[in-house]
Amino acid sequence: MKGIRQLAEHLDISIGTVSRALNGKPDVNEETRKRVLEAAKSLGYVANQSGRALRKGSTGIIGFMMQTGPEITGHGDTFFMSVFDGVQAVFARHKLDLVALLCSSEEDPLDYLKRVVARGFADGIILSSTRRHDPRLELLARRKIPFITLGRSLTDVGQPWIDLDFEGIAQASIERLVERGHRHIAVTRPHDDTNLGYIFVDRCRDVLTRHGLTLANEHIFRSLPNERGGYQIARELLACEERPTAILLVNEMLATGLYRGLSEAGMVPGRDIAVIGRQSPHSHFLSPRLTAYGLKHRDLGVALAETLLATMPGYAAAYAQRPARVLWPMTLEPGESDGNGPADRRN
Amino acid sequence: MKGIRQLAEHLDISIGTVSRALNGKPDVNEETRKRVLEAAKSLGYVANQSGRALRKGSTGIIGFMMQTGPEITGHGDTFFMSVFDGVQAVFARHKLDLVALLCSSEEDPLDYLKRVVARGFADGIILSSTRRHDPRLELLARRKIPFITLGRSLTDVGQPWIDLDFEGIAQASIERLVERGHRHIAVTRPHDDTNLGYIFVDRCRDVLTRHGLTLANEHIFRSLPNERGGYQIARELLACEERPTAILLVNEMLATGLYRGLSEAGMVPGRDIAVIGRQSPHSHFLSPRLTAYGLKHRDLGVALAETLLATMPGYAAAYAQRPARVLWPMTLEPGESDGNGPADRRN
Numbered sequence: 036m037k038g039i040r041q042l043a044e045h046l047d048i049s050i051g052t053v054s055r056a057l058n059g060k061p062d063v064n065e066e067t068r069k070r071v072l073e074a075a076k077s078l079g080y081v082a083n084q085s086g087r088a089l090r091k092g093s094t095g096i097i098g099f100m101m102q103t104g105p106e107i108t109g110h111g112d113t114f115f116m117s118v119f120d121g122v123q124a125v126f127a128r129h130k131l132d133l134v135a136l137l138c139s140s141e142e143d144p145l146d147y148l149k150r151v152v153a154r155g156f157a158d159g160i161i162l163s164s165t166r167r168h169d170p171r172l173e174l175l176a177r178r179k180i181p182f183i184t185l186g187r188s189l190t191d192v193g194q195p196w197i198d199l200d201f202e203g204i205a206q207a208s209i210e211r212l213v214e215r216g217h218r219h220i221a222v223t224r225p226h227d228d229t230n231l232g233y234i235f236v237d238r239c240r241d242v243l244t245r246h247g248l249t250l251a252n253e254h255i256f257r258s259l260p261n262e263r264g265g266y267q268i269a270r271e272l273l274a275c276e277e278r279p280t281a282i283l284l285v286n287e288m289l290a291t292g293l294y295r296g297l298s299e300a301g302m303v304p305g306r307d308i309a310v311i312g313r314q315s316p317h318s319h320f321l322s323p324r325l326t327a328y329g330l331k332h333r334d335l336g337v338a339l340a341e342t343l344l345a346t347m348p349g350y351a352a353a354y355a356q357r358p359a360r361v362l363w364p365m366t367l368e369p370g371e372s373d374g375n376g377p378a379d380r381r382n
Numbered sequence: 383m384k385g386i387r388q389l390a391e392h393l394d395i396s397i398g399t400v401s402r403a404l405n406g407k408p409d410v411n412e413e414t415r416k417r418v419l420e421a422a423k424s425l426g427y428v429a430n431q432s433g434r435a436l437r438k439g440s441t442g443i444i445g446f447m448m449q450t451g452p453e454i455t456g457h458g459d460t461f462f463m464s465v466f467d468g469v470q471a472v473f474a475r476h477k478l479d480l481v482a483l484l485c486s487s488e489e490d491p492l493d494y495l496k497r498v499v500a501r502g503f504a505d506g507i508i509l510s511s512t513r514r515h516d517p518r519l520e521l522l523a524r525r526k527i528p529f530i531t532l533g534r535s536l537t538d539v540g541q542p543w544i545d546l547d548f549e550g551i552a553q554a555s556i557e558r559l560v561e562r563g564h565r566h567i568a569v570t571r572p573h574d575d576t577n578l579g580y581i582f583v584d585r586c587r588d589v590l591t592r593h594g595l596t597l598a599n600e601h602i603f604r605s606l607p608n609e610r611g612g613y614q615i616a617r618e619l620l621a622c623e624e625r626p627t628a629i630l631l632v633n634e635m636l637a638t639g640l641y642r643g644l645s646e647a648g649m650v651p652g653r654d655i656a657v658i659g660r661q662s663p664h665s666h667f668l669s670p671r672l673t674a675y676g677l678k679h680r681d682l683g684v685a686l687a688e689t690l691l692a693t694m695p696g697y698a699a700a701y702a703q704r705p706a707r708v709l710w711p712m713t714l715e716p717g718e719s720d721g722n723g724p725a726d727r728r729n
Contacts, residue, residue, distance in 0.1 A: 078526065095501055098481070103466050113460065119450050123486045132497065134445070135482035139470045150479065154442060156503045179425065262663060291667045316609060317664050320638045 046074055096132050097122075097343070098157035100148065100171075102164050104140030113316060114287065114332065115163070118185075121336020122161070129350060131158070145170050152178055159343050161185060165196075166228045183343040188230050195342045195359040197335065201231050201285070204328050204365050205238035208311045211367075212281045213246050216377050217309060221254035221279035223268060223289060235285050254279050258289060265289030269296020272308075280377045281309035290318050290325050305374030314368065324370030335363055393421050443479050444469075444690070445504035447495065447518075449511050451487030460663060461634070461679065462510070465532075468683020469508070476697060478505070492517050499525055506690050508532060512543075513575045530690040535577050542689045542706040544682065548578050548632070551675050551712050552585035555658045558714075559628045560593050563724050564656060568601035568626035570615060570636060582632050601626050605636060612636035616643020619655075627724045628656035637665050637672050652721030661715065671717030682710055 039057070043050040048067065056063045056071035063071075099122065101115050115135070123133050134157070138147040144164075148171050151157065158181070162171055165186035175182045176192035184196040205222075212220050222239045224232035240250045253275050258264030268289060272279060273296075284290060290312045294304060304310040305323045312318065314329035338361065345354035386404070390397040395414065403410045403418035410418075446469065448462050462482070470480050481504070485494040491511075495518050498504065505528070509518055512533035522529045523539035531543040552569075559567050569586045571579035587597045600622050605611030615636060619626060620643075631637060637659045641651060651657040652670045659665065661676035685708065692701035 094503065096503065103463060103470065116450060119484055120486070123450065123484060127486065127489070130497075132494075132501070133484050135484060137466055137470060137480050137482060139467070139474065142474070147479075150477075154479070156441065156443065262667060291664065295667055317638065320609060320642055 042071070042074055042078060045078060046070060093158045093349075094156050095130065096134055096157050097126060097159045097161065097340075098134055098136040098151060099161040100136040100138060100144075100151070100163060102140050102144070103137045117332030118336040118339070121333035121338075122340040123336075124333070125337055125340035125344070129344070136160075145174065148174060152180065159347055161339055161343060165230050167230050167233055168228075169230075181343060181347045183339060183346070185339060186230055187234070195346060197339055197342060197361045197363055199231070199330065200362040200364050201235040202238045203362070204313075204367075205235050205283070206242055207367065208283050209239055209242040209246075212283075212309060212311070212373070213243075213248065215309070215373075217281040218248060218377075219251070219254065219277055219279045219281070220248075221256060221272060221275075221282040222250065223256045223258055223283065223285050225286065226257050226259050226264070231285065239283065251277065253277070256282075258286070260286045260288045262288060262292035262295075265292025265294075266296040267292070269293050269300070272296075273300050273302075279308070281311070281373070284310065284312035287313035287315040287318065287327075290315070290321060290327070294321055304372040305370075309373040311367075311373050313365070321372075323372055323374075326370040326373040327368055328365040329368050330363065330365045338363070389418070389421055389425060392425060393417060440505050441503050442477065443481055443504050444473060444506045444508065444687075445481055445483040445498060446508045447483040447485060447491075447498070447510060449487050449491070450484045464679035465683040465686070468680035468685075469687040470683075471680070472684055472687035472691070476691070483507075492521065495521060499527065506694055508686055508690060512577050514577050514580055515575075516577075528690060528694045530686060530693070532686060533577055534581075542693060544686055544689060544708045544710055546578070546677065547709040547711050548582040549585045550709070551660075551714075552582050552630070553589055554714065555630050556586055556589040556593075559630075559656060559658070559720070560590075560595065562656070562720075564628040565595060565724075566598070566601065566624055566626045566628075567595075568603060568619060568622075568629040569597065570603045570605055570630065570632050572633065573604050573606050573611070578632065586630065598624065600624070603629075605633070607633045607635045609635060609639035609642075612639025612641075613643040614639070616640050616647070619643075620647050620649075626655070628658070628720070631657065631659035634660035634662040634665065634674075637662070637668060637674070641668055651719040652717075656720040658714075658720050660712070668719075670719050670721075673717040673720040674715055675712040676715050677710060677712045685710070 039050055039053055043053045046053065052063060052067065053071050056068045057075065099119065119133060126133050136151055138144050152174065160175060160180060160182040162182060163185040165184050165188040167189055169188040169190045172184065172188060172190045172192045172194060176194065182194060184194060187196055187198045209220065220243065222236055224236050236255060243250050256268045256271055258268050265288070272282065284293065293310065297304060297308065302308055303323065310325065312325050312327045314327040318325045318327055341354045342357045342359065344350035345357045386397055386400055390400045393400065399410060399414065400418050403415045404422065446466065466480060473480050483498055485491050499521065507522060507527060507529040509529060510532040512531050512535040514536055516535040516537045519531065519535060519537045519539045519541060523541065529541055531541060534543055534545045556567065567590065569583055571583050583602060590597050603615045603618055605615050619629065631640065640657065644651060644655065649655055650670065657672065659672050659674045661674040665672045665674055688701045689704045689706065691697035692704045
């Protein structure tokens with residue numbers, strides 16, 4: 036791909052003349068115009084691009100920043116791909132393109148984002164995997180780049196956000212399990228500083244306390260968001276001093292490995308231990324069927340895109356009614372994995 | 383994010399002066415420089431970006447074009463995410479960033495790519511999901527944009543490619559099954575015009591013919607690359623006039639659904655039908671264990687990135703030894719799903 040500079044050098048005429056020729060300005064003589072257009076074609080000049088972006092102050096591209104890495108996306112985290120579909124449906128109305136900004140798990144997310152900002156090719160940004168403290172939010176606010184976060188953070192610069200309702204599923208799940216007689220309930224949280232881990236565990240603890248129960252430290256399992264993480268949780272669970280009778284999985288990739296780990300110890304979800312998780316394309320194929328929270332990924336993508344556009348000049352009017360901050364609901368689909376409580380077996 | 387134009391308008395001075403002030407040129411008086419720098423800060427001007435790209439003729443970004451959609455990525459196609467990891471490892475050496483160009487399955491891939499080219503923000507492109515005839519290759523060649531394809535096509539513009547060795551797995555799998563006494567072997571192919579479907583089915587047919595066998599039309603199943611596709615194949619397989627005793631799955635997302643569909647009919651892979659598939663993060667958790675072909679996704683990503691860079695000025699020297707076209711090997715990991723052949727049961 037050649038730019039205007041290479042074209043001008045090749046023709047040995049000024050960039051300004053080349054530009055005027057390419058743009059059909061009248062002050063270029065016919066022969067020069069012909070030479071320029073022919074060279075543009077043969078050299079593969081791309082009618083372009085950065086110069087146009089510079090003049091318009093926009094690129095037509097929205098970036099969705101996500102973390103990649105063998106331990107994360109390599110193991111089948113399909114969440115984002117489903118959300119993208121909804122995001123794209125909205126952007127297509129406005130001839131905007133979505134690109135995934137792939138931040139390797141080996142790189143600091145802030146350093147990565149600084150480089151993205153410096154390259155300046157995105158009109159707006161969707162940030163995911165928000166951390167407990169997240170300097171990326173301050174960076175984008177300082178640079179006045181329109182953005183929205185999928186997830187909250189203690190760092191709050193007044194930006195719009197949509198977050199999954201982890202308080203809601205913590206509350207409903209603990210109530211459900213306590214009602215069925217469970218007294219020793221385990222929970223999981225991400226391996227890293229992702230904000231949702233704090234929200235989820237805190238609410239679980241609150242609800243248990245209200246019922247006069249405690250969340251034992253040995254019943255809080257940290258894990259990577261993949262099958263191996265779920266398998267590891269099964270091993271740790273079996274080694275607990277006080278074995279929990281129920282477990283809540285905060286990540287949708289854990290169930291398959293957990294099932295496998297339990298089955299190796301002769302334990303069946305729903306019979307020997309209650310399991311409540313989150314739906315994934317794969318959880319539907321588990322046996323016994325997983326009791327799990329589902330959500331409409333595509334709708335979430337639509338909401339993210341529209342809420343972002345509501346903050347962007349030129350698009351805001353169409354989406355002004357969008358609330359800027361939303362807890363996204365998840366719905367329980369009962370399966371067989373949380374079966375009867377230990378109380379039932381005692382009767 | 384404000385561009386230089388907005389900055390100039392805000393200050394009511396020329397773009398040229400603003401640019402010279404921002405770039406520390408000596409012909410701008412101190413007071414103007416101060417005003418410009420203060421306004422740049424308060425308006426969130428991004429030292430930028432498109433202008434710089436225009437001058438350098440490069441953006442530092444490589445795009446990886448992939449198709450997205452509820453029927454594809456929404457159902458857990460994790461192949462690409464694992465490959466990205468290797469691609470990024472190479473690009474990180476050169477301060478290049480990888481972005482995923484997400485082409486919605488509802489859009490024509492050529493139209494999408496034309497827009498990407500016009501936006502001009504990628505120095506090079508990796509194309510995937512190559513079709514039998516693929517005009518995207520001609521577009522990029524015409525525009526002289528460095529690119530590589532993951533997959534072949536009848537359209538050949540001399541570009542480098544890496545393709546998975548579908549001939550290899552067709553040949554080895556058919557030989558393995560025929561040797562175990564199978565005479566009615568079914569195969570799958572993608573629902574669309576993806577090139578690998580032709581390569582795979584043609585080679586299966588050739589090898590069967592060499593053994594005096596035929597590939598019946600009712601034994602060629604088209605499917606979407608997801609669990610539901612696999613489940614549908616099980617239904618169609620059970621309805622065949624001549625029920626096949628073995629099946630080869632060309633896509634790694636099919637096994638889970640196929641297992642489910644077979645189990646609903648009381649059939650067990652490896653006992654009632656031989657199944658050979660491809661490994662995925664989920665196939666490891668299937669029971670009985672899937673006999674499947676695996677590949678090193680990260681290494682494939684490294685090879686794609688290095689082979690692309692070998693064609694790009696400024697990077698070529700380091701990667702000159704890379705062969706431009708490679709059939710990528712896949713390795714059989716025997717499981718229990720292709721068990722004994724029908725011949726064994728007859729003995």
